[in-house]
Amino acid sequence: MIQLPDGFREKMKGLLEEEYDSFMESYHKERVQGLRINPLKISRENFMEICPFQLKKIPWAEEGYYYPADERPGKHPYHEAGLYYIQEPSAMAVVELLDPRPGERILDLCAAPGGKTTHIAGRLKGNGFLLSNEIHPARARILSQNVERLGIGNCVVSNEDSQSLSRRFPSFFDRIVVDAPCSGEGMFRKDETARQEWTPGHVTVCAARQEEILSNAAVMLKPGGTMVYSTCTFSPEENEQVIEAFLFSHPDFSIKDEGKRPGLSPGRPEWSRTGLGDLKKTFRIWPDRSEGEGHFLAVLKKSGEHMSEKKKTMPEYTRDKTVLTELAGFLKDFLVDPAPLMSRKEFILFGDQLYLLPPEMIDFKGMKIIRPGLHIGTVKKNRFEPSHGFALSLKKEEVKCWIDLPPDGEEIVRYLKGETLPQDAAFSRDNKKGWILVNTGGYSIGFSKLAGGILKNHYPKGLRWM
Structure with a gap:
């Protein structure tokens, strides 16, 4: 069993009482692994036909599947082609509850490393606008790389704080995700750093920051819009109590009733401070009750009807x-x-x-x-x-010149390592030179350039396999 902070143990024992022993048993179990199919590249049906892994459906995620611990989908060419995104299963519930629709404007406010962003983009189907923001520069760059890998064209990645964004985008978005920075208690089973950094004081600091971020997000949501607040922590101070504090200071918001969802437990209204709002409409994922790490989710609705927008200054x-x-x-x-x-x-x-740029970007x-x-x-x-x-x-049907390298062959490994390939690997419509779209299993993965009977490799050096 992993070593948990003593203060955390005491806190959870006081909160859970007779449920505590069952909760603690989850730390004797191996954590589960998940991936989410990218519909911008491939349908679920087509992916299942070519999938080289053993998969089991995640009940709360339409595109989500568990994979065994001994599988390594991050080391497969299909991963480099963006056919799927590796994501903790519980985190997939966030966008399911957000329910983005093609044509909408969506904000993912605390977006790195990109799980929610790439999930939202798949639901938008290339139609609509997604602003994906991350305040930490290094994490924002990782976010940008994942947006690129999954072939997303209608997303802008920014590196701002929530207050600055709220001044730029008042009443702009149809839906917003606030996957708030938190104390990470729900990730203790997989994240040693979160365990080492945990203190009661850290929980308090996180809760204050979450309230600030949520309030700034509220400014950017259109009347009638939907916002999902989520954390990967168990602390009521960061979950139910943040929501009730937000509702107290924002009477134009209410908790949206999403009914029962497979694998998701109702929130704990007994953990509130004042009893404000129906906190039974919020959700929790418990590692002893579901195959996933700890998570809290609340769907918030902003009252009012959409008003005509002021003209925006365009780039x-x-x-x-x-x-x-x-x-x-x-x-x-x-x-x-x-x-x-x-x-x-x-x-x-x-x-x-x-x-x-996406046409909607200001x-x-x-x-x-x-x-x-x-x-x-x-x-x-x-x-x-x-x-x-x-x-x-791109899809290979959209281009004149392409090659298709088998995903289990030697040539795709050579390509991913940055090596050149002979021209006889190519379908090039008799071209003697020029750009070639490289595919694996029928799905784009990068460029090569044909010259002198050789396919020069243009796979980015920073992404090449060792």
């Missing part, structure tokens, strides 16, 4: 004719139908990097932006070089 899109001409030339040579992409106007330059001057949209490529002197992120957003 300054690039009008550089040389850049657009180079891009058009590449797209015409490479894509089967370049018209849909070339009809867009939301291209911007970050230095020599060309991005395509002017972001002064904001800390990590990824302003879909990275299309690099503009170099007299040529255009497509990006890895652009490759991952």
Whole structure:
């Protein structure tokens, strides 16, 4: 059994009473592992046909599955192709309760490393706008990498605090996720650092920060919108008590009744301070009752009806004719139908990097932006070089030149290690040179460039297998 902080043990014994022994038994069990299929790349049905792992359905997650502890899906080419995202099973419940719809504007406020963001993006199906924010710069970069790997084009990744964002986006979003930074008690079974850092004082600090973040998020939600608050901790101070404090100071919000959900237990209203609000409508995931780590979730509804919006200041899109001409030339040579992409106007330059912004993104001057949209490529002197992120957003049916390397073969391993390949590996429509979309099992994974009978490797150096 893992070593738990003494103060945590005492606290949970006082809270759970006769349920304490059952709760403690969960720490004798191995934690479960989960992955979530990425519908932007592949359907559940098609994935199950090609899946190389043994999977079992997660009851509360439409795209979620458990996999055995001895499997290593993070070391498979399908992972690099973005066919799935490895995620703790309990965390998948958050977006299920958020229920995002195509065409909506969504904010994932505390987003790293990207589980909720990539889940939301799959539900939007490329239609709508997703702002994914993370206050810590290093974690924001990891978030951006996961957005890229899963081929997401309608997401902006920012590195701001919640108050700064609230000034930029008042009453802007249809739905918001606040997966708040917490004391991490629910992750003690898998996270030694969380166990070492836990103190009662840390819980108090977290609760105050959570209330602040939640209040700032409320400013950004449209009237009639939905917000999901979640933590991976057991502490009532960070869960039921944060929610009732929020409801007291925000009378335009109420807890939305989601009814019973498989695997999810009702919240604990007896752990409130005042009894304000129906806390039985909140949810908890207990490791001794479900196959998942500890989690708390509450769905909040903002009253009122959607009002007509004020005109937003839009970004300054690039009008550089040389850049657009180079891009058009590449797209015409490479894509089967370049018209849909070339009809867009939301291209911007970050230095020599060309991005395509989601149309709903407002002017972001002064904001800390990590990824302003879909990275299309690099503009170099007299040529255009497509990006890895652009490759991952494409399907082989959309391009003129592609290769498909078997996911269990030697060639895909060589590609992921950065090695060159012979031309006879390619389906290239008799091209003697040019860009080739590399696929594995039929799904895009990166670019190569054909020249002199050799496929030069353009898989990013920082991602290459050792």
